[in-house]
Amino acid sequence: MLQYKYNKEKAIQLAAIICKHRGGRTDYGSIVKLLYLTDRESISKRGFPVTGDELFSLQHGPVVSHALDAFRHPFSHSHTWLEFFEIEKGNKYVTLKKDPGFDDLSPADIKILKNVLSEYGNWKFSNLRKFTHNAKRFPEYTEIESGRERIDPAEILRQANVSEEDIMKIEAECSAL
Structure with a gap:
């Protein structure tokens, strides 16, 4: 399974922009959906995600x-997210309390996020949820009732018509990191 190196700083910076x-306050479900759409778009276009x-x-x-774990379990997962976001107790909303800037993001990263935000950035979580449950649009997603199942980014590459040879090269590059 293809595994990229996680970049928490980029994830925090993207989440802050989102x-x-x-408006500076939103539900974390929408943030993680929009982060997913950003990484998915980046994988499809460049062969690697932003975060x-x-x-x-x-x-x-x-x-x-x-990112989902950081919002759901902020005290056990990562204090870094708490430096930038206030996670409201008892509900699913977060408020940006400090701007992390975007020094770690490339112009191409920001362009991909802007494209995602222009298309889906104002959608309610329920609309994002319904949209990403569409098997024709998101065949990499597996409908499950509980728990979680890993999505192989190679499936996203295949949907973008990347050859198996190129996918193997990307996997080798990721393994070398």
Whole structure:
């Protein structure tokens, strides 16, 4: 299975841009969906994601795993996210409390995120959930009732018509990191 190197700083910076786009406060479900769509778009176009986060199928659709865990379990997972986001107790909303900037993001990373935000950035979580549950649009997603199942990014590459030979090269490059 293809595994990229996770870049927490890029994930935080993208999440902050998403949160700002949505008025500075939003549900974390929408953030992880939009991060998923950004990484998926990047994999399709460039062969690698922006964040390198692990991709999983969950009951509510495909998501990026580390970011979801950081929002769901902020005190046990990563204090770094808490430096930038206030995670409201008892609900699923987060507020951007400090801008992390975007020094780790390349212009190409930002362009991909802007494309995703222009298309889906104002959608409610329920709409994002319904959209990403579409097997024709997201055949890499596996419908599950509970738990989680890993999504192999190689499936996204195959959907983008990347050859098996090129996928093997990408896997070898990732393994060397």
